[in-house]
Amino acid sequence: MDLDQRIQSNVETLKAYQNGAYAKRYVELLQRVRDTESRVFPGQQPMLSEAVAFNYFKLLAYKDEYEVARLYSNGEFTRQLEAQFEGDYRLEFHLAPSWLAKRDPHNGLPRKRSFGPWMLRAFNVLAKFKFLRGTALDPFGHSLERKQERELIDGYVRDIELILQHLQAQNRHTALNLARLPERIRGYGYIKESAMKAAALQADILRKSLESGEVVAPKLYEAAA
Secondary structure: HHHHHHHHHHHHHHHHOHHHHHHHHHHHHHHHHHHHHHHHEEEOOOOHHHHOOOOOOOHOOOHHHHHHHHHHHHHHHHHHHHHHHHOOOOOOOEEEEOOOOOOOOOOOOOEEEEEEOHHHHHHHHHHOHHHHHOOOOOOOOOOOHHHHHHHHHHHHHHHHHHHHHHHOHHHHHHHHHHOHHHHOOOOHHHHHHHHHHHHHHHHHHHHHHHHHHHOHHHHHHHHHO
């Protein structure tokens, strides 16, 4: 899949995830990155555009309650079940909604609870309310995890704006590593929080390098992980 195909695939996913306006945010930033990169590095592989295409999409499409509901209710899950199982079977969902689940004192992760087949109907209803995502009326949006995810998106856009202001041959490596930092944020609970803290430390070093014009040695920001 080339870059144009990947971007188009991501756009279609973001439309389903939220709406066309949400996907437009992705397209507009990507176009600015592609224009700047092609001007600064004409004829070269668009490594920065590839990094932003992947990482900005990753942040925008964070898996919240509405997205889980959409994935279970869009028909694909049911088709997979029917293709794999025959006869009578009972569905049981093991979920750990942040607003309901208690956290495990040992690993900090929400404890999963079992829910019966009625959850498919609940998912179908919940998916229709994705328009509330990120608004003041979003019942899930006030949790720490959801706030952090929105902050990651806003922070990433600011970082890309900084890159576009300072991009040149001498700092290409620094710009790429800043654009790729979200790849290091994985997992859930304390694992994700630890990764976010490490990424924030690295981002601070890389931002200062871009602003000052000083080249950062690769080992410097890797040591902050």
